Amino acid sequence: xxxxxxxxxxxxxxxxxxxxxxxxxxxxxxxxxxxxxxxxxxxxxxxxxxxxxxxxxxxxxxxxxxxxxxxxxxxxxxxxxxxxxxxxxxxxxxxxxxxxxxxxxxxxxxxxxxxxxxxxxxxxxxxxxxxxxxxxxxxxxxxxxxxxxxxxxxxxxxxxxxxxxxxxxxxxxxxxxxxxxxxxxxxxxxxxxxxxxxxxxxxxxxxxxxxxxxxxxx
Amino acid sequence: xxxxxxxxxxxxxxxxxxxxxxxxxxxxxxxxxxxxxxxxxxxxxxxxxxxxxxxxxxxxxxxxxxxxxxxxxxxxxxxxxxxxxxxxxxxxxxxxxxxxxxxxxxxxxxxxxxxxxxxxxxxxxxxxxxxxxxxxxxxxxxxxxxxxxxxxxxxxxxxxx
Numbered sequence: 001x002x003x004x005x006x007x008x009x010x011x012x013x014x015x016x017x018x019x020x021x022x023x024x025x026x027x028x029x030x031x032x033x034x035x036x037x038x039x040x041x042x043x044x045x046x047x048x049x050x051x052x053x054x055x056x057x058x059x060x061x062x063x064x065x066x067x068x069x070x071x072x073x074x075x076x077x078x079x080x081x082x083x084x085x086x087x088x089x090x091x092x093x094x095x096x097x098x099x100x101x102x103x104x105x106x107x108x109x110x111x112x113x114x115x116x117x118x119x120x121x122x123x124x125x126x127x128x129x130x131x132x133x134x135x136x137x138x139x140x141x142x143x144x145x146x147x148x149x150x151x152x153x154x155x156x157x158x159x160x161x162x163x164x165x166x167x168x169x170x171x172x173x174x175x176x177x178x179x180x181x182x183x184x185x186x187x188x189x190x191x192x193x194x195x196x197x198x199x200x201x202x203x204x205x206x207x208x209x210x211x212x213x214x215x216x217x218x
Numbered sequence: 219x220x221x222x223x224x225x226x227x228x229x230x231x232x233x234x235x236x237x238x239x240x241x242x243x244x245x246x247x248x249x250x251x252x253x254x255x256x257x258x259x260x261x262x263x264x265x266x267x268x269x270x271x272x273x274x275x276x277x278x279x280x281x282x283x284x285x286x287x288x289x290x291x292x293x294x295x296x297x298x299x300x301x302x303x304x305x306x307x308x309x310x311x312x313x314x315x316x317x318x319x320x321x322x323x324x325x326x327x328x329x330x331x332x333x334x335x336x337x338x339x340x341x342x343x344x345x346x347x348x349x350x351x352x353x354x355x356x357x358x359x360x361x362x363x364x365x366x367x368x369x370x371x372x373x374x375x376x377x378x379x
Binding site for chain 2: 003004005006007010011013014017018021022024025026027028029030032033034036037040041162163165194196198
């Protein structure tokens with residue numbers, strides 16, 4: 001056998017693999033796709049509703065605690081303190097990050113100028129925020145991405161427009177009430193095509209931090 | 219049949235074979251492709267307007283495929299619980315040989331081989347995807363073909379022995 005497979009032989013090998021393997025693929029089907037997406041949407045809706053209900057309960061307890069203090073000199077203890085559940089904390093961090101991005105970024109003059117925005121907890125090794133718009137992806141233009149990360153650790157944000165890529169390491173800070181109201185940073189990119197944002201948290205940031213970003217056309 | 223159904227029917231097997239060549243595991247490949255289609259369906263009102271929606275699905279599938287072992291294993295465990303067991307025939311020996319030979323290549327090199335020879339992507343597009351120069355991709359493809367030849371030569375010698 002020669003030291004290198006020829007281009008034709010290589011193509012023939014892969015074509016054979018394709019021909020042999022195709023009949024063995026058993027698609028789960030589009031009905032399964034629809035069920036999965038429906039289930040995820042329901043989970044998100046239930047999650048939001050649960051958070052809203054929790055907020056009402058906590059708010060109610062807080063008011064009740066204050067009212068009781070008026071008549072009872074004994075301290076109300078932890079009643080009315082915000083919940084310390086990890087999920088709630090992460091959602092709070094995500095909201096902090098979003099506010100800082102919204103506060104400092106140049107908000108687009110019209111909705112058409114805003115390309116994409118997202119925020120949420122860093123709860124998986126890779127967050128892929130696949131967002132693109134318009135036929136064939138984003139039109140050729142200069143774009144700007146503002147980002148913030150709240151919590152601990154750091155995360156690598158990779159932003160792609162067509163064939164152009166920019167990457168930045170976000171340092172996730174837990175500034176609490178003193179959280180800055182400006183984005184942590186801004187990246188510019190010129191390009192056209194499908195736009196993706198990919199965020200990879202380090203182990204310290206995983207489940208301990210939240211991100212936000214906003215993209216707009218310059 | 220909706221346009222999403224059509225896209226799925228036309229491209230699911232093709233994408234799965236590509237990912238199978240990369241993973242060496244058919245079930246993992248099917249799971250990743252199914253997940254990519256789920257993401258496409260969730261945003262279908264946008265994605266259907268693209269010139270080439272399947273390019274979006276392929277990109278997401280490959281992003282998922284290369285986005286970290288831990289995440290993939292977690293997703294696989296979840297998806298396995300969801301699906302019905304499937305029975306498929308054992309792969310033919312020559313198919314196994316190619317998959318085994320591919321598994322000896324470095325991930326980026328293996329991706330380049332699969333994207334070029336199975337997905338029929340041009341060198342320039344692979345270079346863009348991998349954020350490297352076209353020369354690097356050509357070098358990966360060349361070394362990939364050398365490695366495949368070496369693997370098959372070794373197999374031939376083992377068979378003779």
